[in-house]
Amino acid sequence: MNRIGVLTSGGDAPGMNAAVRAIVRKAIHYGIEIYGVHRGFMGLINSDFVKLDISSVGDIIHRGGTTLLTARCDEFKTEEGQRKALKNLEAFGIEGIIVIGGDGSLRGANALSKLGIPTIGIPATIDNDIAFTDNCIGFDTAANTVVDALNKVRDTATSHERTFIIEVMGRRAGHLALYTGLASGAETILVPEIPFDLNAVCDKIEKGYIRGKLHSIIVVAEGAANSMEVGKVIQEKTGLETRVIILGHLQRGGNPSAYDRILASRFGGKAVDLIIQNTKDKMLGLINGELVITDIEKVLSATKPLDMELYQLSDVLSF
Incomplete structure (x- = not known):
């Protein structure tokens, strides 16, 4: 294999640039030409390629976001769009693609593989909801960003004796909410995977205030409930002053952590080691500290379970 490509797709995640840097420099180490694709799968369709060299990825290991840019692309979901992408790859002589991103990005890599292009997927999403890997790129940084925000909220929550509802990302999975809620000592964590009773949440808050607690922090994954409605119900049922904070896209930003x-x-x-061996339709993962390789179709057919032991621990510790 003489020429490969790399793209980032879907939601950006801190650490994507570090992955691109490693891919480019490892490819050059092997004497292979490496092309970056701008704006993900849209770039494949629009033939938006740029040749990368060592200096192209200089001074980006510490930067958040993605220098290759990212975008959603409905056209690539069609057979016509995929054929157009394949034609452009062939025109540039690109023989394999490394795709960095989440669930949708892996589906795109799987589609390219079915067209005969060797593909390797690298999981990168702050939701950390990809199966067959303990961690995805960006999750650790996002978790630390959220915990830092929760630390600051706790200061003002105590000063004003308020209840705060903090909404974090996680439309279909509550990994970020669980880890950050446990790490910051939240009183309650609401996640999409586990049904909850707001009456029980309110009862827990009231019992805490009776014992002398000055505040309560409720972490809500965006897919678990409407945080504004949760705040409204809690204030009405407890009579306690309640505020809602939606952290939003700031969770994706910032310099990636060392991890x-x-x-x-x-x-x-x-x-790069895998792609130059003409490996097709595989995703890299990290399990118990070791790199593992899994069929992308197997990854896409699985759901990453919430760590119930951690969830139960957070409930026990949050009196």
């Missing part, structure tokens, strides 16, 4: 930089570098370097 995410190292994880991304490991994934990126290994991805």
